[in-house]
Amino acid sequence: MKSHPKSYVISKRIDNFSLRVYEAYIFTRRFFMEIFGGGFEFQELIKQCFEIGYKSLPLISLTGFITGMVFTKQSRPSLMEFGATSWLPSLVSIAIVRALAPLITSLISAGKVGSSIGAELASMRVTEQIDAMEVSAVNPFKFLIVTRVLATTITIPILSFYCAFVGLMGSFLDITLNEETNLQAYFQNAFEQITFLDIGSALIKAVAYGFTIGLVGCYKGYYANKGTQGVGEAANGAVVTSMFLIFLEEVAIVQVTNWFR
């Protein structure tokens, strides 16, 4: 077999990467065009919100609760050294609301929801179900992509705030087992340090992560090929790419919000 020079291989890879970026741009642009194009699939959106949101509740609840509890347990010894255990609710709430809840929710959703969207659409692609929609004069992009991306963009912020609440409850449980406090005092203490900017930035993060998870999952699934291997690749690619983008977005949003503090 003919081997190509290294420079050719590198150039080919850059070409492929540029092509993927361009495809992703076209895909994103089409998403925004289709939202406002009329003929909205409202029922499918509700169904997807239920599938993505409601069915993720048990996992988010468990993870959020344990994170809140463990974070409190881990922070206590350090604060005890300074006799500052009364700061625990504030510390935990800042960490959970500002950073942990959106990040944990989105990483779990990238694994659970992103992979499932990628695999489902890829499977529909390889079994020609998407082609079948097209030839029956139905717009598959509107039915499959717009609804799923909107559903993740709507439900992940809700799940994120729910995760924050459950995390705070986990933290409260640990604090009540070790110190004398009540729920009202705990929440009063917890929210004393939380500002509108914290909630706003958490919301922006969750919306951005939700949009990313939906869009990447759909993109990977919609353009899947190579039969069953393509289904696996789409599911895997959806998780890896969306997690990578989530971390990039985290850094960018934290940097921007810090300018306003």
Added chain:
Amino acid sequence: MANHTTERESVITIRGLYKSFGDLHVLRDVNLDVYRGENVVVLGRSGTGKSVLIKIISGLLTPDKGSVKVLGQEVADLNDKQLRELRLKLGFLFQNSALYDSMTVGENLEFPLVRNVKNLSRGEINRKVAEVLDSVGLKKTLHQMPSELSGGQRKRIGIARTLILNPEIMLYDEPTAGLDPITCIEINKLINEVRSRYNTTSIIITHDLTCAKVTGDRILMLLEGRFLRQGTFEEVFDTNEEQVKNFYDYNFINPPSSSHTTHAITQ
């Protein structure tokens, strides 16, 4: 080719069609006229571009070169809206039926209907669904999931899903592939019933000669990206051409060196 077809209206006209995938040249200078009301069968071995041809006709694939006119419209020149309007007049049965596996049979059938025909009442939708299910003889499967159906039933539901929009042209991609001989006979019969009941023009892609003989008014033999022969079933196989003879003989499990092809047909 039979002369009487040339006097009729051509609903699909293909001229100088080329399609390649990388270095693989699938279609090379394909020319075809499909006339209103006829069943045209495209025969050929796997990988000769039969399915590519009907995917180009339906606008799922774009040709590299050439003209494809469906109902007088150049498919490549249509915008999204015009293509959707054209597709309302096309029915496409996919090789594996391509039923939406997250929906019941009933939901599969009403899916294109409710999105393309506005202001239908629930009663009208149910009546239309029952009507097409009845026409394929599967009334009892309304609430079943596609995974609960047999291969033959899936094909029938696939046909019913296309019929719900009353198409003018039916494109069948390997309608009998993977089915047992009895079910193949039923599907062939159904294809002919669809034509007489819905007045459709059809292109049937197959490598099953029984299907070709039973359903086709005109047979086209696609080999190496070109139509090698065309005519009635008997005309196509009345030849000493090696590739055509082999195709016939292998289909009927005869060794290539056995009886003469035309003799076998006559028998």
